Amino acid sequence: MLLSSCVIWRFREWDDFRAECPAGDERLQRVVWEGLDEGIEWLESLGAPVVKHETGNPRTIGKRFEPRGLTDTLVRAAGDVRLGTTSEEPTILATGGFQGDSALVREHIHPGGELRLRANPWSAGDGMRHALARGAELSAGLGEFYGRNMPDADFTEEQFVPLAQLYGRAARVFNDRGEEFFEGDVSWSENDLVQATAQQPGGRAWYLLDREALKDPEVAGRVALAPTRIDPSDLPFAAPDGTRVAVRVKPGITHTIGGLRIDEHARIADGLYAAGADVGGISTGGYASGLAAALVFGRIAAESALSGL
Numbered sequence: 001m002l003l004s005s006c007v008i009w010r011f012r013e014w015d016d017f018r019a020e021c022p023a024g025d026e027r028l029q030r031v032v033w034e035g036l037d038e039g040i041e042w043l044e045s046l047g048a049p050v051v052k053h054e055t056g057n058p059r060t061i062g063k064r065f066e067p068r069g070l071t072d073t074l075v076r077a078a079g080d081v082r083l084g085t086t087s088e089e090p091t092i093l094a095t096g097g098f099q100g101d102s103a104l105v106r107e108h109i110h111p112g113g114e115l116r117l118r119a120n121p122w123s124a125g126d127g128m129r130h131a132l133a134r135g136a137e138l139s140a141g142l143g144e145f146y147g148r149n150m151p152d153a154d155f156t157e158e159q160f161v162p163l164a165q166l167y168g169r170a171a172r173v174f175n176d177r178g179e180e181f182f183e184g185d186v187s188w189s190e191n192d193l194v195q196a197t198a199q200q201p202g203g204r205a206w207y208l209l210d211r212e213a214l215k216d217p218e219v220a221g222r223v224a225l226a227p228t229r230i231d232p233s234d235l236p237f238a239a240p241d242g243t244r245v246a247v248r249v250k251p252g253i254t255h256t257i258g259g260l261r262i263d264e265h266a267r268i269a270d271g272l273y274a275a276g277a278d279v280g281g282i283s284t285g286g287y288a289s290g291l292a293a294a295l296v297f298g299r300i301a302a303e304s305a306l307s308g309l
Ligand SMILES: Cc1cc2nc3c(=O)[nH]c(=O)nc-3n(C[C@H](O)[C@H](O)[C@H](O)COP(=O)(O)OP(=O)(O)OC[C@H]3O[C@@H](n4cnc5c(N)ncnc54)[C@H](O)[C@@H]3O)c2cc1C
Pocket: 001, 002, 003, 004, 005, 006, 007, 008, 009, 094, 095, 096, 097, 118, 119, 120, 122, 123, 124, 126, 127, 160, 161, 254, 255, 275, 276, 277, 278, 288, 289, 290, 291, 292, 294
């Protein structure tokens, strides 16, 4: 959360949520969609700083918070935060998914293990391992992940957002063999293109841009920042006429989409609950706000644990 852009959002229309994430568990989606506005009000009532009161996307509704201020607000509200200790039951698992564990990523998402990590390194499946040992079940879509195509080069956590190559819709996309592999329109989150890139030889791709694409200052700005941009004549295949620049990209995994199966009360088993990216099956088949799901189910998990549900 601290590393994120901190836009906490939902689809404005329920039908859009279903259409964008068609394989997600409808009951869990309903809970997030109906509970988010109240969750955001609760954050504001605690004093969490809002940077923008809208998302900038007409299809979604939500707010952008300042991540450090939001984190500090939650820590203050929690009061007695203790690290390195094991609590008694009940337990709420919220370790943030398993993208930080390369063995789990190879097992469930990418056998070649060629994805770069675009997230904190500590969300490494501890919640999942703990719950599985207690008889938990896994959600559908365990092989899916949310991410961005990034330059195929090392990057720091400060570069997670500025180096995201979020202009695949304006590019022609080829793999190393010179095959144009993505059919149809790229979705607005570009997560479908990112997942398709992961399936290519070497788990990478080339974005090819012509003069028309580079007229968009947003696209041109991102291309200019990419350390892996090259002249088209240096490509391993013949570029289509009119190509001005090529950028080597590779998926960076932000968080897992599959994970633990919970019910509407965030329950896994007696005394065991989960929230956030440890939970799977909410945005399966697409992408929806991970922070929104974490906020709504985090509060529900706490209420369930307190009431002994
Ligand atoms: C660059 C970037 C931009 C993003 N932008 C957005 C955005 O604008 N909107 C949006 O909705 N989502 C965004 N996200 C995704 C969002 O950050 C996650 O969906 C969200 O943080 C998940 O919440 P969480 O509580 O499950 O996990 P996290 O926020 O990752 O928190 C999990 C915490 O658990 C800790 N942990 C792990 N294992 C253990 C253990 N064994 N014991 C104790 N602690 C442990 C981790 O260190 C971490 O601090 C972005 C993410 C990134 C990286």
